[in-house]
Amino acid sequence: RQILRRLAAATDTRARLFDEEGTLVGDSRVLLAAGRNVVSRVLPPPDKPGMGLKLAEAAYNWVINLFPSSEDLPVYEERPDQEGDDYQEVIYALGGDAASAVRLNGDGVKIISVAVPVQGLHKVLGAVLLSVDSRDIDSEVRNERLNVLKLFGIILAVTALLSAFLAGTIGRPVRHLAQAADRVRRLRGRRVSIPDFTARRDEIGDLSGALRDMTDSLYRRMDAIEAFAADVAHEIKNPLTSLRSAVETVERTNDPDKRRRLMAIIIDDVRRLDRLISDISDASRLDAELSRAESEPMDMAPLLRAMVEIYGETAGDKGPRFELRLDPSPNALVISGIESRIGQVVRNLLENAISFSPPGGTIRLSGKREYGHVSVAVEDEGPGVPENKLDAVFDRFYSERPTSETFGKHSGLGLSISRQIIEAHGGTIRAENRKDADGRILGARFVFELRLE
Numbered sequence: 001r002q003i004l005r006r007l008a009a010a011t012d013t014r015a016r017l018f019d020e021e022g023t024l025v026g027d028s029r030v031l032l033a034a035g036r037n038v039v040s041r042v043l044p045p046p047d048k049p050g051m052g053l054k055l056a057e058a059a060y061n062w063v064i065n066l067f068p069s070s071e072d073l074p075v076y077e078e079r080p081d082q083e084g085d086d087y088q089e090v091i092y093a094l095g096g097d098a099a100s101a102v103r104l105n106g107d108g109v110k111i112i113s114v115a116v117p118v119q120g121l122h123k124v125l126g127a128v129l130l131s132v133d134s135r136d137i138d139s140e141v142r143n144e145r146l147n148v149l150k151l152f153g154i155i156l157a158v159t160a161l162l163s164a165f166l167a168g169t170i171g172r173p174v175r176h177l178a179q180a181a182d183r184v185r186r187l188r189g190r191r192v193s194i195p196d197f198t199a200r201r202d203e204i205g206d207l208s209g210a211l212r213d214m215t216d217s218l219y220r221r222m223d224a225i226e227a228f229a230a231d232v233a234h235e236i237k238n239p240l241t242s243l244r245s246a247v248e249t250v251e252r253t254n255d256p257d258k259r260r261r262l263m264a265i266i267i268d269d270v271r272r273l274d275r276l277i278s279d280i281s282d283a284s285r286l287d288a289e290l291s292r293a294e295s296e297p298m299d300m301a302p303l304l305r306a307m308v309e310i311y312g313e314t315a316g317d318k319g320p321r322f323e324l325r326l327d328p329s330p331n332a333l334v335i336s337g338i339e340s341r342i343g344q345v346v347r348n349l350l351e352n353a354i355s356f357s358p359p360g361g362t363i364r365l366s367g368k369r370e371y372g373h374v375s376v377a378v379e380d381e382g383p384g385v386p387e388n389k390l391d392a393v394f395d396r397f398y399s400e401r402p403t404s405e406t407f408g409k410h411s412g413l414g415l416s417i418s419r420q421i422i423e424a425h426g427g428t429i430r431a432e433n434r435k436d437a438d439g440r441i442l443g444a445r446f447v448f449e450l451r452l453e
Contacts, residue, residue: 001027001028001030004016004026004027004028004287005028007028008028008130008248010175011132012132012136013028013130014027014028014029014130014131014132015128015129015130016028016082016128016129016130016131017118017126017127017128017129018083018084018090018094018127018128018129019125019126020094020125020126021022021084022083022085022090022091022094023083023084024081024084025081026081027082038155041247044129052151055356058144058422060145060146073102073104073110074101074103074104075103075105075106076103076104076105076111077369079281083404084127085154087101087113087115087140088101088438089101089113089129090115090127090129091119092115093116093127093128093129093397094117094124094125094126094127094294095124095437096117096118096119096124097117098114098115098116098117099114099115100113100114100115101113103113104192104293108417109132109134109135109138110133110134110137110138110365110447111132111133112131112132112133112134112137113129113130113131113132114127114129114130114131115127115128115130116128116130126140127164127247139439147293148383149289154164169204170204171418172198173195173200173204173208174204174207176195176206177194177195177197177204177211179192180193180194180195180211181211181363184215184218191219192215194208194211194212195208195213196203197214198212207295215305216326216419224399228247228283228284228396231258231396231397232280234397235276236273236277237278239269239276239395240269240273241271242265242269243265243266243269243270243273246263246265246266246269247266249262250262250266251384279413279414279417281398282413282417283416283417283420283449285433286341286417286420286421286424287420288423289341289342290341290420290421290424292340293338293341295336295337295338295425296336296337296338296339297334297335297336298334298335298336298337298339298342299327299331299333299334300333300334300335300342300367300374300376301332301333301367303339303343303346303366304324304326304333304341304346304365304376305324306327307347307350307365308322308323308365309325311354313362314355318359318360318378319354319359319361320353320354320357320358320359320360320361320362320363321361321362321363322362322363322365323363323365324362324364324366324424325363325364325365325366325367325368326366326367327367327368327369329369330369331369332369332374332388333367333369334372334374334452335376335450335451335452336451337425337450338425341421341425342421342425342450344418345418345419345421345422345429345448346365346376346378346422348414348417349418349446349448350363350365350378350416351414352378352414352415352446353378353379353380353446354380354443356380356382356383357381357382358381358382360402361381362380362381363378363379363380363381363435364377364378364379365377365406366379369452372451372452373427373449373451373452374449374450374451374452375447375448375449375452376447376448376449377445377446377447378445378446378447379434379444379445380443380444380445381442381443382443382444383441383443384432384433384434384441384443384444384445385432385433387423387433389390390430390431390432390433391431392415393415393431394415394419394429394431395416396413396416397413397416398415398416399414418448422448422450424451425450426451427447427449427450427451428448429446429447429448429449430442430446430447430448431445431446432443432444432445432447
């Protein structure tokens with residue numbers, strides 16, 4: 001018994017020794033004092049838990065008990081006169097096999113026991129039963145669960161703080177941008193300012209900048225539409241006024257010569273209206289067509305050759321001569337664009353040069369590759385462009401024609417449409433005067449530049 005007590009004293013394990021008949025011959029919990037057996041038991045720690053800890057433990061136990069247990073454990077019963085037959089694992093141990101069992105005592109604490117045979121010379125001499133309650137294990141499990149809960153609480157707090165931070169740095173700015181975009185949609189009488197978050201230098205800043213640019217572009221487009229409508233009304237009103245005056249006058253005169261002149265004016269005004277309406281229709285459809293059409297790789301060289309051949313054949317003997325100068329490098333003039341619209345720009349510039357070119361003059365059409373773009377120039381030998389009108393010639397309805405040309409033959413939209421097409425392709429167009437060494441104007445030059453494909 002003393003040896004058994006010393007072996008089990010270092011732990012809280014209870015050791016019991018049974019002989020080969022199953023009789024209890026030693027128990028580490030039983031002491032021999034004054035000829036009597038005294039049973040020892042491990043007492044709980046003297047420090048009583050506080051009310052808060054008791055409540056926490058009660059809450060913990062209540063939550064744990066909510067989960068159904070898959071274990072249906074037998075009740076641990078200990079008779080005053082214990083025998084090996086009281087414990088199934090001891091029976092197995094006396095038979096030569098180690099065995100274990102888990103039971104519940106009256107306090108609901110698990111009792112974990114294991115029995116191993118005591119052998120000598122291939123004979124079972126007895127069995128040792130080691131048992132311990134699960135309070136320490138449950139305490140460790142509870143502590144680990146509490147640590148997990150603490151970690152969960154910390155993570156929850158950090159998540160809440162991050163959520164508040166993200167709501168302030170991401171959610172709120174996005175909400176302000178969405179509200180501003182909705183105001184742009186609903187309000188029509190005044191401009192709406194989009195919040196500026198571009199200083200953030202992140203995705204929200206990029207979104208803010210994109211929305212501001214989009215809104216500015218939208219307002220510019222609305223202003224352009226308003227200005228275009230006003231210009232159209234003004235340009236159409238002029239021939240209508242002339243037409244009405246001529247019609248009213250022709251009704252009051254009987255002079256055949258005056259009637260013929262008035263009818264000629266009426267016919268010219270009708271033709272002018274027809275040209276205006278056609279050009280205005282083309283200009284109004286241009287934006288939508290350019291936004292829908294897909295740019296494709298195209299070689300400018302065949303287009304320029306075809307233009308020179310067509311206009312050279314139709315110019316006649318008194319018309320201007322055409323010269324073509326192209327970059328000799330292979331694929332030097334390949335760009336990405338809409339061929340029909342680029343061809344329209346070249347036609348507009350050539351027709352403009354023809355109208356200003358003197359009889360027998362020369363019109364030069366050139367195309368070259370330089371500094372990452374293709375440059376196309378149309379040069380004539382006409383009077384040039386007034387220095388203060390080099391940019392104004394691209395305005396809508398601007399028309400400064402030669403004195404020999406019939407008034408109203410052009411609508412003044414050709415160069416404006418050309419600039420609109422080139423800028424939609426990401427290029428530039430400009431007008432300049434050709435001059436000699438003494439500064440005398442030799443003619444006009446119109447140049448447009450487009451990026452390489």
